[in-house]
Amino acid sequence: MAEDIKVIVFKLGTEEYGIEVDKVQTIERLMPITRVPKTYAFIKGVINLRGVVIPVIDLRGRFGLEEAEHTDQTRVIIVVVNEMEVGFIVDSANDVIDLNRESIDTPPEVVGGIKAKYLDGVAKIGEDRLLIMLNLSEVLNKNEIVQLESLEG
Amino acid sequence: MDMNQYLSMFIDESNDHLQSLNENMMGLEASPDDLSIVQVIFRSAHTLKGMAATMGFEDLASLTHQMENVLDLVRNGKLVMQEFIFDTLFKSLDALEAMVQDITAGGEGKADVTSIVASLQAIVRGEVPSAEGDTPSAAAPIEAETPALLDQFQFSVLEQSIQEGNQVLFIEVSLRKDCQLRAVRAYMVFELLERYGEVVKTFPPVQDIEQEKFDYSFSLYYITQKTAEEMQALIMGVSEIDKVTSLALDVESLSQLGQAAVAATAEAPASEPKRQDIPPPAPQATPATAPKEEAKKAPAKSGNAPSRTIRVDIDRLDVLMNLLSELLIDRVRLEQLASDIQSTELTETVEHMSRVSGDLQDIVMKLRMVPVDTVFNRFPRMIRDLAKSLDKKVDLIITGAETELDRTVVDEIGDPLVHLLRNALDHGVESVSDRIAAGKSETGTIHLRAFHSGNHVFIEIQDDGAGISREKVLKSAIKKGIVTAEQAAAMTDNEAHQLLFAAGFSTAEVISDISGRGVGLDVVKAKISSLGGNVTIYSTPGKGTNFSVQLPLTLSIIAAMLIRLGSEKYAIPLSSIVETGIVSRSQIRSVHGSKMVEFRGSHIPVVSLGAIFDVADYDESEEEETEIVVIRKGDKLAALTVQDFIGQNEIVIKNLGKYLPEIQGISGGTILGDGQVALIIDPNAFIK
Structure with a gap:
C-alpha cells in the first residue's frame, strides 16, 4: 500500500499538471516582472517576492510550447528544488488533490508535446482526467539549458 | 549532560580569552613590572581552565593549569618575568590555540603538550621558595605546596585538641594517575580516617571531592590518637593510593596557619594571595560560575571595561535586513498614499514613521559593522614572533582600529592583511645592520592604519624600510616574461611598482618561509578585488613603502x-x-x-x-x-x-x-x- 501524496494541480493549455505540494513554497498572482537581458527566452525575468529576488520562467516556453497571453487566471508557482527558488508562470492553478503513488504510471515517450524525461509519470484521476507529474529537478537542470543554448546557437 | 549546546559558547569564549591572554602578554612584555597585567592574565587563564575542565577537555585544562602556576608565582612576586618565561608562555598560548581550533573543527582538543608542561614545571620548580606544608611531589607539585586555609572556628578546635593531648595531623593524599574512580578512593580514605579520629577540614571541600572535582590529590586536617606514621601506613593500605604524607602539627605551626587564615579573610577574595587552583571556601559557588565572575572583574581592573555584548547569528541579521528593506518599500508606498490623500494627521503619522524607520535602518546597518580591531588584534603578536625569527627589530603602530567595516568584509580581509604585513616585515624593513648603515634607527616601524574616507575604508600598511627598487622589479618582471624590455623602459616608477601584483611575481632573492613563495601579492590583489576593493603601492627608495587597501564600507x-x-x-x-x-x-x-x-x-x-x-x-x-x-x-x-x-x-x-x-x-x-x-x-x- 503506497502512501498518499498531496499534489498541486495547474494547467498549461488544456493539459493538467501536478507538483508535489512540499516542493511548492507559494502560489502568487502575476506581479510585475523585471526583464533580465541576455538570457534565455523562457526566463521572463525576476520578481520581488517579499524582499527576495526570484527568477521566473514561463513553463510553456521551457517546454517549447507556444507562449500564451497572461490572463486573470495566470499564476506564478514558486517552487524550491535543490535550494533553488524559481517561479513558474502557468495558465492557472486552482486545485490540490490527494494522490496515491501507486496510481502514477510511467509516462509514454511524449505527453502533450513534453519529453518524457521532464515527467515523473502520469496519474489517472477519476474517469477521464489525466494528471502529468513533473520531474522538477530535470525541468530546472542547468546543464540541459546549456545544451539547449548550443543547439539554438 | 549534553555539552553540545555549550560547545559553541565555549569556543567563542575561549577564543576571546586566548585573544585577551595574547594581548595582555604583549602588554606585560612591554612593561614586565606591571603586576596588574599579571592579575588580568591570571584570571583569563583561570577562567579558561575552568571552562575547559567543565567541558571535559583535560589537556587544555592541564596546560592552562601549569601556566597558572607560573603566573601565580609572578603575581606574588616570587618570580621575575624574563624572556625565557615569556617565550614558554607564548608557546603555551599557541598550543592552547591549536587545541581550541581542533575543538572547533570537531576534534577532541587533544594535543601532546608534555614538553611545554615540562618547561612550565621547570620554571615553577626553579624559583619556588619552599612554602609551609610543602612536600615536593613529582606527581602533583602544585597541590603539595597548597597551604590550606582554616577559619577561626576550625583553628580553635584544632588548638584545643592539641592542648587535650590529641594528635593534629595535616595529611596529604595523592591518588595514582591511573585511578579510575577517584571519588570512590577518596571515600575509602575518609571512611578509614573516620574510624580512628575526626576530619576537621579538607581541601578541596568534601562536596567537591565527592563529585570528583579534584585532580589527583587532596589534603585534610585530622584529629586522632594515632601518630603521623601510623596513619600514613593505614592510608597506604587503601589501593590505588600513590603517596601519603602526614605531618604532625604543634601549637606553634598551627598558629602560623591561623594567622595566614586571618590575613586571607581580611582581604577581598579577588586579591587573595593564596593560590586558587583548588577553590577554597571563598564565595565561589561552582567552578562554572566562578570564572564568569572573574572574567567580569578582570577587564574592569585593567581599566578598559568592554561594552556589554551578546552574540547573534549573522543569518538572523540578514533576515532582519530583509524585513527592514520590505518595511522601507512599504514606507515609500505609504508616503505616496499620504500625499495623495492630503490628510494632515495621516501625513504627520507617516512622517514620524519615516523618521523611525530611518533610524531603524541606521541601527540595522550598524549591527552588521564590526571594528577592524577584530582583525588587527592578532597582528602585534604575529609581528613580534616574525621579527624575532627574522632577527629584526620593529615596532607595529596601529591607528584607527576602531574603524568599522561590514562583518562580511572583515571576515575576508584578514588573510590579505597578514600577507601584506609579512611582506612589509620581510621585504620592507631592513636588518638591524643595514638600518644602521643607512643612518636609520635600528628599530624599524610599521604603521597599520585604518580610516574612513567617503564611502570607503582605507587600510594602509606603511613601513620605513628600503622601499621598492625599480630596477630589481623590472629586471625580475622581464626575466619572468611579464613585461618586455621596451615596455619596462617606458614605465613610470609607479607603474613599475604595480608590477608586484602581477601573477607569478616575487622579488625575494632568497625564498624565506615568511613570504615570497610565489603565491604572493597577486593573490592579495585578487582577494581584495573580489571584495570590491583596490590596492595600490606607493614607494620611495630608502624611505619605505606604503600599501593602501581601499575597501567598500559594506557589501550589502x-x-x-x-x-x-x-x-x-x-x-x-x-x-x-x-x-x-x-x-x-x-x-x-x-x-x-x-x-x-x-x-x-x-x-x-x-x-x-x-x-x-x-x-x-x-x-x-x-x-x-x-x-x-x-x-x-x-x-x-x-x-x-x-x-x-x-x-x-x-x-x-x-x-x-x-x-x-x-x-x-x-x-x-x-x-x-x-x-x-x-x-x-x-x-x-x-x-x-
Whole structure:
C-alpha cells in the first residue's frame, strides 16, 4: 500500500499538471516582472517576492510550447528544488488533490508535446482526467539549458 | 549532560580569552613590572581552565593549569618575568590555540603538550621558595605546596585538641594517575580516617571531592590518637593510593596557619594571595560560575571595561535586513498614499514613521559593522614572533582600529592583511645592520592604519624600510616574461611598482618561509578585488613603502545612480561613476568601427546600454542629445549612454537566485521603492 501524496494541480493549455505540494513554497498572482537581458527566452525575468529576488520562467516556453497571453487566471508557482527558488508562470492553478503513488504510471515517450524525461509519470484521476507529474529537478537542470543554448546557437 | 549546546559558547569564549591572554602578554612584555597585567592574565587563564575542565577537555585544562602556576608565582612576586618565561608562555598560548581550533573543527582538543608542561614545571620548580606544608611531589607539585586555609572556628578546635593531648595531623593524599574512580578512593580514605579520629577540614571541600572535582590529590586536617606514621601506613593500605604524607602539627605551626587564615579573610577574595587552583571556601559557588565572575572583574581592573555584548547569528541579521528593506518599500508606498490623500494627521503619522524607520535602518546597518580591531588584534603578536625569527627589530603602530567595516568584509580581509604585513616585515624593513648603515634607527616601524574616507575604508600598511627598487622589479618582471624590455623602459616608477601584483611575481632573492613563495601579492590583489576593493603601492627608495587597501564600507548596501532605459530601470554603483553629462549625437564619432566621444581632452569608447541589453522600447539613435554616464575601471574610462537619470539612492544588493546563469554586465538586483526589482549594472564588464 503506497502512501498518499498531496499534489498541486495547474494547467498549461488544456493539459493538467501536478507538483508535489512540499516542493511548492507559494502560489502568487502575476506581479510585475523585471526583464533580465541576455538570457534565455523562457526566463521572463525576476520578481520581488517579499524582499527576495526570484527568477521566473514561463513553463510553456521551457517546454517549447507556444507562449500564451497572461490572463486573470495566470499564476506564478514558486517552487524550491535543490535550494533553488524559481517561479513558474502557468495558465492557472486552482486545485490540490490527494494522490496515491501507486496510481502514477510511467509516462509514454511524449505527453502533450513534453519529453518524457521532464515527467515523473502520469496519474489517472477519476474517469477521464489525466494528471502529468513533473520531474522538477530535470525541468530546472542547468546543464540541459546549456545544451539547449548550443543547439539554438 | 549534553555539552553540545555549550560547545559553541565555549569556543567563542575561549577564543576571546586566548585573544585577551595574547594581548595582555604583549602588554606585560612591554612593561614586565606591571603586576596588574599579571592579575588580568591570571584570571583569563583561570577562567579558561575552568571552562575547559567543565567541558571535559583535560589537556587544555592541564596546560592552562601549569601556566597558572607560573603566573601565580609572578603575581606574588616570587618570580621575575624574563624572556625565557615569556617565550614558554607564548608557546603555551599557541598550543592552547591549536587545541581550541581542533575543538572547533570537531576534534577532541587533544594535543601532546608534555614538553611545554615540562618547561612550565621547570620554571615553577626553579624559583619556588619552599612554602609551609610543602612536600615536593613529582606527581602533583602544585597541590603539595597548597597551604590550606582554616577559619577561626576550625583553628580553635584544632588548638584545643592539641592542648587535650590529641594528635593534629595535616595529611596529604595523592591518588595514582591511573585511578579510575577517584571519588570512590577518596571515600575509602575518609571512611578509614573516620574510624580512628575526626576530619576537621579538607581541601578541596568534601562536596567537591565527592563529585570528583579534584585532580589527583587532596589534603585534610585530622584529629586522632594515632601518630603521623601510623596513619600514613593505614592510608597506604587503601589501593590505588600513590603517596601519603602526614605531618604532625604543634601549637606553634598551627598558629602560623591561623594567622595566614586571618590575613586571607581580611582581604577581598579577588586579591587573595593564596593560590586558587583548588577553590577554597571563598564565595565561589561552582567552578562554572566562578570564572564568569572573574572574567567580569578582570577587564574592569585593567581599566578598559568592554561594552556589554551578546552574540547573534549573522543569518538572523540578514533576515532582519530583509524585513527592514520590505518595511522601507512599504514606507515609500505609504508616503505616496499620504500625499495623495492630503490628510494632515495621516501625513504627520507617516512622517514620524519615516523618521523611525530611518533610524531603524541606521541601527540595522550598524549591527552588521564590526571594528577592524577584530582583525588587527592578532597582528602585534604575529609581528613580534616574525621579527624575532627574522632577527629584526620593529615596532607595529596601529591607528584607527576602531574603524568599522561590514562583518562580511572583515571576515575576508584578514588573510590579505597578514600577507601584506609579512611582506612589509620581510621585504620592507631592513636588518638591524643595514638600518644602521643607512643612518636609520635600528628599530624599524610599521604603521597599520585604518580610516574612513567617503564611502570607503582605507587600510594602509606603511613601513620605513628600503622601499621598492625599480630596477630589481623590472629586471625580475622581464626575466619572468611579464613585461618586455621596451615596455619596462617606458614605465613610470609607479607603474613599475604595480608590477608586484602581477601573477607569478616575487622579488625575494632568497625564498624565506615568511613570504615570497610565489603565491604572493597577486593573490592579495585578487582577494581584495573580489571584495570590491583596490590596492595600490606607493614607494620611495630608502624611505619605505606604503600599501593602501581601499575597501567598500559594506557589501550589502551601496550608493547607486538609478537610470532609465525605456520602461526599465537600472542601478549603476556610484563608486565606479566618474561623472554624468549630456552630449549631442554629433559629438559621438566612429573610430575604426567603434564609437568614441571626446571627454576632458581624450577620446573614450561609448557603449549603448539600450543596445547591449536589447531594450525594446528605447531607441537612442533618433535623439539629438544623449545622457552619458562616465564609468571607470582602474584608469580606463568609458561612457554608457542612457535615456534618463532618475537619481541617487542607497540600494540593498540582492542576488538574482541560483537558477540564473552569470549574466555579463549585471551584478545583481535591488528592490526599488515601488516594489519592483531593478538590475544592478556591473560597469567593469563594459571596460576591457
